[in-house]
Amino acid sequence: MKLTTAQALVKFLNQQYIEVDGEEQRLFKGIFTIFGHGNVLGMGQALEEDSGDLEVYQGRNEQGMAHAAVAFAKQKHRKQVMACTSSVGPGAANMLTAAATATANNIPVLLLPGDTFASRQPDPVLQQVEQTNDASISTNDAFRPVSKYWDRVNRPEQLMTAMLNAVRVLTNPADTGAVTIALPQDVQGEAYDYPEYFFKKRVHRFERRQPTQAELQDAIALLTSKKMPLIVCGGGVRYSEAGEQLKLFASKYKIPFAETQAGKSAVESDHPMNLGGLGVTGNLSANRIAKNADLIIGIGTRFTDFTTASKQLFQNEEVDFLTINVSEFHASKMDAAKIVADAKATIQVLDLELEKVGYQSGYQDEIEEARSDWTVELNRLYQTTYGSEGFKPEVNGHLDDVLAEYEEVFGSSLTQTAVIGEVNQRIDDDAIVVGASGSLPGDLQRMWVNRRPNTYHMEYGYSCMGYEISGALGVKMAEPDKEVYVMVGDGSYLMLHSELVTSIQEGKKINVVLLDNAGFGCINNLQMSNGMGSFGTEFRKRSNDTNRLTGPIIPIDYAQSAAGYGVKTYTVKNIEELRVALEDSKKQKVSTLLDIKVLPKTMTNGYDSWWNVGVAEVTKNEGITAVSIDRAQQLSKARKY
Template structure:
């Protein structure tokens, strides 16, 4: 058997360079490259391999470990999980900085490969710099926390172990049902150890992502459940987009006259102006979708995991006889709500169910014009909010209206946390699939700038916009610099509302007078953060990094800044001053948050009583 002598790190890089995926007969190189921040735990191992023998893998220099993993996650999300970046760091703080982003990828079912350095397997020296010393278990390192947020985890303590671990990693990364973060912890001494690897380990390997059809019996059960149901509602989740099932979703809805509501991950599955698209569902949903959800006698969930935001904390579906049909490649998601489970690919599942229902001449029983009337009412409400003027300055919804008018239909918008996701879910009008990129499975503050960079890497022919609040921007903006370094343009639209206004609103809705969520100076007389707003020049900060920057405080200024940003060749930031608390609120929805049963404030105890009342109308399973 022919062999080649390589270090473990060299072998890993050579292996990754030879991995491909095939979906519907289309072959794609799976690993585009490696995002790296080097330290003593990986620079002479993985770093040497990438420097001397990278193959076709490109190396991108990250600026923050969490940020670069967010970028890798966004890249894979925009690529429909068919191509990834790996991410490597040193041991210790560098590795631990990736944990939050690893959880973000896993919760969102996005493949990302993490390659942190680890302690010396030989335990010489002992302890090495940045090593944890857990007296009761010396095998524990800073990489063990990844076990909780990874779909597959391994530590390579001998160079030959790489062969088994690498194949297992690829199995999980390319599995649409099981994918998420995969962590291979790499002791720094083992990275540099050589082994005679078989040449066969490095041959081109194609991982076939076969579409999994639901069992015929499951289709029969689902079709039987739907018979007699008059008010069905489809909930389109992210699985519709990942499975490239937008045409099948449209055909299914049109064939039977079924309205379609969208989750954050599923938004853009149908054009916003399609007659059957009733918009966002749940806590951040539209009046049209949530009204229909309350009256629906059957919910057809396609590629959704039914988060509490989607279900309004289990209060959205109020019909006493409501039942569920769940099409999902992930069996636990397909089984939720005790529904008829069609475990399989969304494209094939929709097609199979449509064929079965068509044979029975099934049709929903909505009154003529009912869906259209609800949709018209919501479109009018959106128009009102987009045009809303505020005496104190620019309202957040007015700013979004200008953005909607100004941004090309094919551009991608990226967002993740704060008040913007709710406004965007309700109001944004995407006309093309994959133009609405929201990370809301984990709602991770700081994803926005990094995510926009990753999305722009994935689709360089599109304009990409990061919509980010000032709070999220302050948490993590490091990959703005990486976008400049790589010549990958993104446009950052920063909404400055002086703090964490989303949570500020939430606490005031539940009895608080407002505490600790605005960016104010500490007031000497009270000792509280209740002084004036802190003046922060975000545009100047962006310019200091080398980006172009503009400021806008009116609709006209924003419109002009967007025109100028479009002409810029590199990354640009637009600082938009918006009036706090001028976003949207709930429409026939509720979110269950814990409220103290006992408090010195009557407002808090009253909020607790209101929560208890709402709990009585929510489902328990």
């Protein structure tokens, strides 16, 4: 069958299917496009002539459209994938951040950047970066370290092995991520007589890998020797759709579980064994139980530094680790006894084995007491307002004058925690909340009460600023019948919100809950809590006196800006306005934006956790010196690897 390389690629994508637990569907939902000279006459021509069942979407920013594709696959539990095509040069380079986000989170996405001419005849072609030491290098080589599979199709016939390998990786839950296939623009249009069998229907299966008998024996021997185990519920629990099995298992053997960012909402928050978020962005109950646990059972988690509090969280001298993960790489972390297998299948088998020996944990009232103490603190966070009794700014110090300045500029004294509590209580039970960066992931992991499974979507493997709006679009495309709320700070909103326009274009309503504190508030907290002053993190004008960014706060009307896109907008400066906006936004058919003015330093703080960040060991600042000394003391309590 004589086709161009691009035409053959489109035809191949249409013939890929995925089967999970006996249910079959198309692997590729669609393809995001931003056309330029490197792809419009190749991939563009092929899609215009015959896109098959692929839905073609128009992006606004290459990073944004690729992040939407990542979020779509994440919300689909990796069972369906999007592709993205860009032009050469800056168009391709814009997708690098999204590729890294996908790979860090083990989420499949297919990237098809245009490339320079394979023939090299017109070199240097427009947007080409010339390397004097290697003429074969292009911008697309930068994708190599952030892709799980990378290839360049320099001849039409190379497409066949490239795409077979691409789909192999995209459908491998143990080692998936970004797949990049670089397409030189001349090769996209070149013809080749492809064999018919390249285009046969292929059904790829997610097989639920079973644990080996030896792995099971080791796990049971370890587990039954422990009295205070704690399960860490990671993203693998959600992707395996093992939430129900985890609930039954935890209740049956009275083993509490704590959630990572990716694992949150695998199970409802009110489950008696659910302690909530763990680690640096964790809450009081989970971290308290974790410190005393004698066995940590990691299910589908990568054990990042936020989850382990830089490997300092688990303080029991007798603590051991057991991991359940489809990835041997992740299962091998923390020197754990490991089960390399599917989470759902493994929980079911472990249940059968523990039932035989009549196992029960040794917990008495510790779980209930920890959950109760956190409920009291959570209610305080919901109700605390600026200046009220119990108000504690995240960073201690002389902040009265600073907060008064923000209150005057904003005309608002709203706290971030009160806003989150109000949103959480007023949106529909099955609505999905999306987030990614700044202080909001910490607040949401601690405070957000999910009443239905799979309603919490947080990108925190890469904590990528700018993911939020694009991610919300991807989530809405994955679950069009549910309301989607994206929680985003002003710093991240300014970095990337272009796919808000795409949401209008596609009729995919998202609700943007924008918390404006006039700065990069999370990092401002980090520097000040580590002995620094506020430096380069607040949105202020340059001062003529200091020649630094210490002048007046810059007020921005985000509602007015978004209204120009066709978004229904609201300006919110008090709780009553927030309630009215939330109720009215539910009635809208188009995307909405709530421009909420909140005071800085009104987030949550760490609860019995520590995070290892680099601190200057030589300084004139006594505060930083004290932090450096404390860091050394904390490191002495942490595991070395």
